[in-house]
Amino acid sequence: MLVVEDEPTIADSVAARLRAEGFAVDVAADGPSAVDRFHEGQPDLVVLDVMLPGFDGLEVCRRIQVDRPVPVLMLTARGDETDLLVGLAVGADDYLTKPFSMRELAARVHVLLRRVERLTAVPTPARQLGDIEINFAERRVRRAGAEVHLTPIEFDLLVHLAGRPRTVLPRERLLAEVWGWADGAGTRTVDSHVKALRRKLGADLIRTVHGVGYALEVPS
Template sequence: MSTSRPDAARPAPPAGAAAPTRVVVIEDEPTITSAIADRLTAEGWEVSTALDGVTGVETVLRVRPDVVVLDVMLPGIDGLEVCRRIQADSPVAVLMLTARDDETDMLIGLGVGADDYMTKPFSMRELVARLKVLLRRVRRAEPATPPPDAADAQVALQIGDLLIDRAGRRVMRAGVPAHLTPTEFDLLLCLASSPGTVLTREHLLADVWDWVDATGTRTVDSHVKALRRKLGSDLVRTVHGVGYALEIPEDPEDVDAPAPEA
């Protein structure tokens, strides 16, 4: 089942005005679905809903939303497979909902293309805040024509065998491309801006997630683990009780070849 809940009485935006945010909610609990849809509609967003995985994929492909709220446990196909399918078609921001506070599930979700996650039960106020932050990050990541004096900010960043293309938002490690979510890219870029320097979780939350409190430290930890899985376990160093630092990866060209045996 899929429903669209745009406000039919709301007039079209004036010429030049920003189009309303489109969101698809894929959740099999009708009560939760209605509560989320009502709250987001009250924010002025256009909301479409689906109660199972297959319909959810079809709805996303039809609506082309700005962001998707996706439950992990769904009938038909689960949320992880839904996320794989919609990201394979066209990348979209995804916030996953899970009933279990299981870090393994969270890491799997991040690995298939989710940008953020929340565990149930959750407050609607926090859900809206997290979605707005996620949308700001995604829109910040959209390609834009830089002003002439911003040329230096667009050049690729090379640190050892790690190449970060800031303008194209692409990453390579030892010549091998890595597919990062927008959040993972922003986290890597934040760490790479001060290689070798320990950045606290609070600093990373503020810079990458735009959060001003420390309630999301596990989010930082999970995204760091996702970076390690995609780019190598040696790339980010943990400083227990403090935060993380980007290790300067060794460039193979700088490694001296072993001397031949006599």
């Protein structure tokens, strides 16, 4: 696991809590070293601050997701919803606004890892939906034979929708089952990731039911 935070007190506290949870933890304090540590250590999850020296956490997230999709929990002192949506758009899976409790951070980390484990344990190796092929074991998606790069959360959302094609799933249910958020807050997070899936896989893929949620339409 990689913790990227330029404030030593916060970095040490986060690393100590995650080590107490049983994780091996590496720490980086700026954007360039974070990308280097990611390539060297191949972590299963990244805890990533937005404001960093060198280049910011959004750029770090963009670079590491291109190399190898991995769950990212973003830490931010900003309350602006636009900044949070940008973070989700470049591949972050979840976020915490400072100040936060170490107990909540550890809980979010466990939720992200359980979600990945659950979806990679799907017994069916692949599924074909029209011209879209979802390879569960490799976590790869192809449309019309061409590979499409998805972030971890985009892949998980697609898998969840594909498990119930043409069935309308409420935003609150998607938040609970894909993100593990039980309070139903943050439905704009779902909207942002649906928009990303449409951009990458086609506007015809996901149908909006206004005031309710989304349904996956099987492509012809």
